[in-house]
Amino acid sequence: MLLAFLLLASMPGIASAGPGPTSRLYTPPVQPLVDDPTIFADPAELKSLSREYAADPVHSWDLLRPEVITYTVQTGDSDWSIAQQFGLDIDTLRYSNEWMRLNPDLIHPGSEMVILPVIGAYTAVEAGDTLEGIALRYGVDPAEIRNFPLNKIDGSTLRVGQKLVIPDGRLDYAERILPPGPGRGYALAWPMRGIVSQGYHAGHLAIDIASYYGAKVYASAGGRVVYARFSPDGWLGFRVVISHGNGLQTAYNHMSDIYVEEGETVSRGQMIGQVGSTGNSTGPHVHFQVYSGSVRANPLNYLPPSPAG
Numbered sequence: 001m002l003l004a005f006l007l008l009a010s011m012p013g014i015a016s017a018g019p020g021p022t023s024r025l026y027t028p029p030v031q032p033l034v035d036d037p038t039i040f041a042d043p044a045e046l047k048s049l050s051r052e053y054a055a056d057p058v059h060s061w062d063l064l065r066p067e068v069i070t071y072t073v074q075t076g077d078s079d080w081s082i083a084q085q086f087g088l089d090i091d092t093l094r095y096s097n098e099w100m101r102l103n104p105d106l107i108h109p110g111s112e113m114v115i116l117p118v119i120g121a122y123t124a125v126e127a128g129d130t131l132e133g134i135a136l137r138y139g140v141d142p143a144e145i146r147n148f149p150l151n152k153i154d155g156s157t158l159r160v161g162q163k164l165v166i167p168d169g170r171l172d173y174a175e176r177i178l179p180p181g182p183g184r185g186y187a188l189a190w191p192m193r194g195i196v197s198q199g200y201h202a203g204h205l206a207i208d209i210a211s212y213y214g215a216k217v218y219a220s221a222g223g224r225v226v227y228a229r230f231s232p233d234g235w236l237g238f239r240v241v242i243s244h245g246n247g248l249q250t251a252y253n254h255m256s257d258i259y260v261e262e263g264e265t266v267s268r269g270q271m272i273g274q275v276g277s278t279g280n281s282t283g284p285h286v287h288f289q290v291y292s293g294s295v296r297a298n299p300l301n302y303l304p305p306s307p308a309g
Helices: 002-009 043-054 079-085 090-096 131-138 142-146
Strands: 069-072 112-115 120-124 163-167 195-198 207-210 216-218 223-230 238-243 248-255 271-274 285-292 295-297
Touching: 079 090, 090 112, 090 120, 120 131, 131 142, 131 163, 142 163, 223 248, 238 271, 248 271
Parallel strands: none
Antiparallel strands: 069 112, 120 163, 195 207, 207 285, 216 271, 223 238, 238 248, 248 285, 285 295
């Protein structure tokens, strides 16, 4: 599992495999009516496809569009806003775009993003893949993939490179991630495994550690929780601050969930929350800050060279 995680971490910013043959480039309207998903497709075409899918004996899909499309990221977009715009969830965006899975901060204007017509996932068939194996990987019945009309599967035969929509497909990436190493001999341990998507510099007095939504976050050292709630200005989202004594504090920001309370004593390596993208965030990561007195110090000066250390 760790090998798979490291391989994903080494992926380029944008995957080379693009949308399938049914895809089309999409340019959003100037004022998209996000409450009405049918504005992105011909309503008559959607209705016809919905009738076709509803007649399927295995599953009835709620279609938002009649096809897979490619969206070009606009200035001001985030994964949250794009998901809302197209009636999807953020996991569907991540499970459809390899480059988003471990480094969501790479979202920038001009990036192209696959947008599915349903909640689920999108994958390319690789050598050795079987329909049953793909279904098991994404937690669905093989018949749901086979019978989804856009997939155009003839029996159980798959072609290498063939693009498949996996309706309701989910991946348990977060559960596969090992806890970070204990950081023996260092003032702090890494709060999680992931990749540093932004380092410490004059305009960014912290490091950003990108990972999957729901990945566990751990206390870098023992201490007392002095802050555990949503930041008052909303900028840092759900935030935990731990005081370790001698003026040293660590802060863990943008989390999706918090497992500790203010005043609680925690130990090094104790689980304190989950990775999220709350506040002013472009994707799932922890904005990790270290305070030495009133100074925001470079966390890398306190951490082992690797999260595994």
